[in-house]
Amino acid sequence: MSLLDRMLTLDRRWIFLVVAVAVTVPLFLHLEQKIEITQESRGVFEGLSGLPAGARVIMACDFDPGSAAEVQPMAIAFLKFALSHRLRVIIMGLWPQGPMQADLALRDALRDPAVAAVAPQYGIDYINLGFQSGNEVVIQRMGSDIPMVFPRDSRGQAIAEFPIMENVRNFDAVAYVFNLSAGYPGTVEWVQFAGDRFHARIGSGTTAVSAPLYYTYFPKQVTGVLGGMKGASEFEELTGFKGKGTRFMLSQSFAHIVMILFVVLGNIAFFASRRRKRAGETAA
């Protein structure tokens, strides 16, 4: 069997093996990589860093564990930055698993020395309102009456008992909305309902697959977009809270190179087989 035939009939398990090696080996390497900051990522940071201490921000978690590899590092960096800068964080989700992912991110964030130094208190500095069904209608209703949509927090306590929710009627009481989005409902709905309708300032953190769509809203309808793990690493770089986003970029770099090599090899095999077929036809 010629090399060309081998390339054309390559068992896909070899491809899987190469990808597995390309993704896992860099996890054990410690190579410094320079993270270039895009204007979309800088937009999220600037939208957030300009807020005064005590300002309320919503962290809308519309993702699940499936997309956590890309989005969870953004949630952790956001919480670390917001809480250490004494911003008051209101967590909610239009996906059932979103607020649970936020709980996991909170546990990470609260362990950080910079956050622990300000000792944020539940109900005063942050609150988790939990999941609410109704998709974009929930956002629309929040524009007129947030306590009506979320009368209780994720643990079932009335929100009226928490100082952080004092005088929170609608988006006027919220300085910034950071939406962690992995699909529907997500950033599109937040832009259409909270942004366009109620003039809320929005930043988006999303998967690499969704980012090209959300870039269309930048810079007028969203202040910025964090796209995929690269966006997470950029945000970590900007906030100074380096975590998994930065650490896993090396794996992503290797995975991209492997993918490109496969495309090149696949095309070499394709053109060589086409040439052989044509040569065969001419000879016949």
Place this chain on the structure above:
Amino acid sequence: MKRRIPLLLTTLVGVIFVVQFFVPHKPFSDMQGLLSDWVQIIAAFAIWLGALNLMRVSAENVQRRERNWPYAAIIIASFLAISVVGFFFSGGTHFQDPGTPFDWMYQNVYNPLSATMFAMLAFYVASASYRAFRARNREATLLLLAGFLVMLGRVPVGDKLSGFLPEGYRLSNLADLIMNIPNKAGQRAIMIGIALGIVSTSLRLILGIEKSHLGGEG
């Protein structure tokens, strides 16, 4: 009557939502609030309906020993396990609190399984890129080149490889250019097209021309 009342309701609700968007004052703002609350309640019931329907379909699959019935049995067992753990084994605390069995299952079973499903995409994409991503014609070649530049330009190694080029002409700059100009233009065109389609379909629904949502023909 069975069709007229739902049609009338669709028209009424549609008109209220359109009017309140342009006139956000009483009584329309109150109507919008009331209807939004109803949507949330219906959506909450729909979640239960979906879960119960999944159980019913899975139970039928197991009972009739249909193809892949063991998967249906796993669905039922998983559903019952997490429900029972969440409802009855929280030890007096909220089921989502750290340290509860539900929290343990979420972190150690559901979370890794769900992440694994998504991570497998990387392997399939690599395999597909080897077999299907071919420069067969001009359009495919353009797509290939764009993908090439964006994939390299969006990771730090891209700038390492093109570090010899002057600032502004490196792979990351090219990737930004592709994302900000052709990508945005194409995506916006698609979004405007979709929005126009939604407007026309909504109008057909409100005016009672489109009836497919009632189960009949449109």
